[in-house]
Amino acid sequence: MVVSPSPGPVVVRVEDVTKQFIVRKDNTLKERVVHAGRRGRVHKQEYTAVSGVTLEIQAGTTVGLLGPNGSGKSTLLKLIGGIVSPTTGRVLTRGRMAALLELGAGFHPDLSGRENVYLNASIMGMSRAETTEKFDDILEFSGIGDFIDTQVKFYSSGMFVRLAFAVAVHTDPDVLLVDEVLAVGDEAFQRKCMARIARFRKEGRTIVLVSHSAAQVQELCDRGVVLKDGEMVFDGGVNDAVSALRDVLEGRRVGEKPPPEPEKPIEVTRIDVLDAEGKKRKTIPVGERMTIRVHVRAKQPMSTWATGFSIDTPMGQMVLASNTERLGIDLPAIPAGDSSMEFAIDSANFGAGQYFVNANVSEIIDIDTHVLMQGARFTVAGNDRNLGTVAATITAA
Template sequence: MTDTTQTVPEGPEIIVIDDVSKRFVVRKDNSLKERLVAFGRGRQHREDFWALRDVSARITAGTTVGLIGHNGSGKSTLLKVIGGILEPTSGTVSHRGRIAALLELGAGFHPDLTGRENVYLNASILGLSRAETDERFDEIVAFSGIAAFIDTQVKFYSSGMYVRLAFAVAVHTDPDILLVDEILAVGDEAFQRKCLDKIRSFQEQGRTILLVTHSLSQVTELCDWVILLDKGNVIFEGEPNKGVALLRENLEERRLAEGGDQAGIMGRGKILGARVHRAGGDEHDPVVPGDDLVVELDVEHYDGLDNWMAAVQIDSTTGQAVYGTTTKRLGLHLDRLTSPRTIRFTIKDVRFGTGKYFVNLSLMDDAGRHIHDLPQVASFDVPYYEFAVGAVFAEPVADDLGEVALTGEQRS
């Protein structure tokens, strides 16, 4: 069920999705022989698959929206419907302004054409005239960083080169709406940073961005709003941190449900409760650099479990892991787990930077398979420190060393 307590960001609506459903027909006959035998037997060898079910949403101009969910939840299908790549089976999608879509690796590229020819082809698909493409061609190639291969057929491109050129074309069409589907997961780290910088520039310019990604840290870092889908239905719409936390809970439930016999055996273990506080303080006290942080978890296993471990991980608000350890790493030998018992981690002299941090706990077997997790079971705050930002606390000192003589090589 959609969380109706969340308020849609204010502003004019740029995309309106009304009761959109999308059905695909899945064939059960795999071979040509089976299809010939089944020909004319009606629908018994076909099955309807509903990728989307009655999806409605309002996207406000100038917002960055993350479409999140497990594999097969319908998020990429929804993005293609919004981009006009797929027609909905029922319902409507309306939007204002030019859309640029990066939905599939190399989509809009012809493998037998060169990079140069594909720039003009893809730009025309995205709505640019020949003259406009001429004017922006040098910028597109420079951004892509593959000038040496621009006259090579794209069928010889690596996946990273595909993405570089496709992204470069899309962002130089001056779109009002940018649709991005997992495209930032491909390419080297330097180019990914370049793409993220471009997305932030678009945000500053007030453009609307819809982003599909499995990188939850990107969602919490970039997005103003998230839509969480499950089996084609919207189950949450609202603030990114809440949506990400709910997705993590759903993924853990699916992992246990789909784990088969091993999950049945391991799934009878549980974390019963947890407490997180600074040493000598209460659970809601701020954690000051230099404090010892105490994390306790109560665990049990109904059938008994040998060779197990407990783990703690601390994340920033963007979902980035900033600290983690396990009893195994610390050399703590744990006897057979049956009746409830408590494990305590004491993290000495913590030096976290200003902000809020979330504590995640896990009960695992000795091979590192998760038996039970409590994501974001607790949080703590580190007070504001005016002289620096980041996840690490350290006192900075800056000195002006005065004028120095630089060599010509240093100046260049």
Template sequence: MADEIVIRTVDLSKQFSIRKDKSLKERVLKRGRGRAHAEQFWALREVNLEIASGHTIGLIGPNGSGKSTLLQMITGIITPTAGYVERTGRVAALLNLGAGFHPDLTGRENVYLNASILGLSRKEIDRHFDAIVEFSEIQKFIDTPVKFYSSGMYVRLAFAVAVHVDPDILIIDEVLSVGDEAFQRKCRERIEQFQQQGKTIVLVTHSLEQVQKWCDRAILLVKGDVVAQGDPKDVVARFREMQGPPTDSAPARQRTDVSIAAARALDPDGVAASTFASGSPVSLDLGIASDDALTGWAMRIELRKADGTLAHSMTTSQRGIELPALVGRATVRIDFPALPLAAGNYHADIAVLASTGHVLHDRKQAVRFAIARDCGDGGVVALDPTVRMAEDLAPARTGE
């Protein structure tokens, strides 16, 4: 039934202890003093939620707001300090990279281990095994210990297992951004199939656009409290209002007459594009508009992975670039001779700054683009190390 409640949390709370001992000596000297040297931290406080079947829920909030803790309690990985969770149906979860994988077991062995944990019998796993491996696209490495897998290979296999156990509830905690663009597209298609089948999906992501596109309901967590829930557009707007501009000694207000009117990524031929080869030149074309005279201003550009990881940050003032006074509209071109980034989805956060450094106007995820790369290396920076067998190398010299 579409209105059946499949996840309910009642006064759900979680407290963690943060040890303050800084060394082994301190721990020995303070032995027996109990929790006197531990700080108590509430990750969640009295969270009450009801999630109905057939809905796709976007869980958003700043870092440290308790999103991952909430998902781990819903899935039963950690127990609450107070309150409880009611859950109906089989749950498949992708919480952290490689969660549930044993590093010394092969991909094949981990498929059987994970699928059995999720409730499948040996016969059921046998029946689904070929489809899981085909979906993951790591056939050549299925009998390799997963400790040798790249982050992309981890995600491929984990997602393949999760979607083939026929879950009633699929829970995803910001891991799909690790895969390459082609695999992410495949994942999106499978998620859309789940939605059409009436499955329940709970998604944690830093991509607010993704929440508005995929989800029919959103929940905003801040410092362990639910501060908003409902229509994704309204909840996302509330979150953006709360983020606001950075402050120094006094609150900074954005100017309504200044705007980033347009933004796009260009290839070396000056053509707008959304996918670039790793290491290729990329330009950002930014249209800046100001109704009143704008002097002494600067721009900040932050390149981030889809999960929010900062890849590069710069401001024109730090680089000694002076931008001319502006009235009306002008185009600022940022040329990157090469972007040696690892494969994945990225975006550029753009801001117009006053001479004091205050933000006059900012535009999160103003430009979104993908980096394509043949190898499956993870991380942010694309490196090309060479590998040789030790027999081909001169013996290492020891210090005298």
């Protein structure tokens, strides 16, 4: 995560904003005619997409909007961008705003890519002369090539995104709003977009990003806002925001600990992450040796016992797991009280980002097991040569 400069003045202020939509259950003209004048059955209902959100965003900050599907992220972004108006409350903004919210938004399918560049740029406040001056840069960034004079209705979804993003980032915006549409582009283009966003950050511009990728948010953002059912449930540091998102996805209130398990004869009490020198660390460089130390407490002496660990991404995807049984280790008898077991990982070839460590212990493997979830958290610091949860040496010929 890149540390951004000190925040400047407030450029976006959301004041107790609520947005409601009317959802109709009779979607065809025939159904509406049949149901006209009938009483009893309700054929439309109100849906609250955003509820009572208050938020301030300072100039020069990069904010990630997180939450499960249907939590109100995209609606909040549209409210900030002025695409939709709030039902109650108000949204105040300052400076030029560029919004990349939906695939092909602002594009006319019967116009060519070239014509749509001028149309889209004018919607975003650029004059024709400004667009002409930057046209070659827009074309080069998009990689559309000769398709620039083809009607955009023949474009693939990836071509749509590349051209739309190229226009958005060349409008010289003070505030850039980006929705999940970046996931449509290929990996090379995603890297180009992320590099441009990183450059905007260095230039002190403000970015509001909606993404389902916790790793992407951690790489680009310095602040995270988590939404659930239209309400803001967390606003703070990006790593803590990812943890809050995990709570929401697992059905807990933010910061709420999982319900206590029944007492076991042996339990995991703590997990430590150690570097190559055996020191506790919260950051591990890519590819270096690391050790997972699992602390356990036995309530009485045991002749047999087994333990293991797993490492997850913030979204709960397992990236590595093992245990003493898989490793063919028969542990010696354990006395009552505190003990520990270490698992050495010779090369921590995890991709850059944040990870959680879980551990388990039992008298006999998979029987009466005690599990400590998210007992430790660490960050892998790496380069930008590749994306994903695996760090591999890549060469191109």
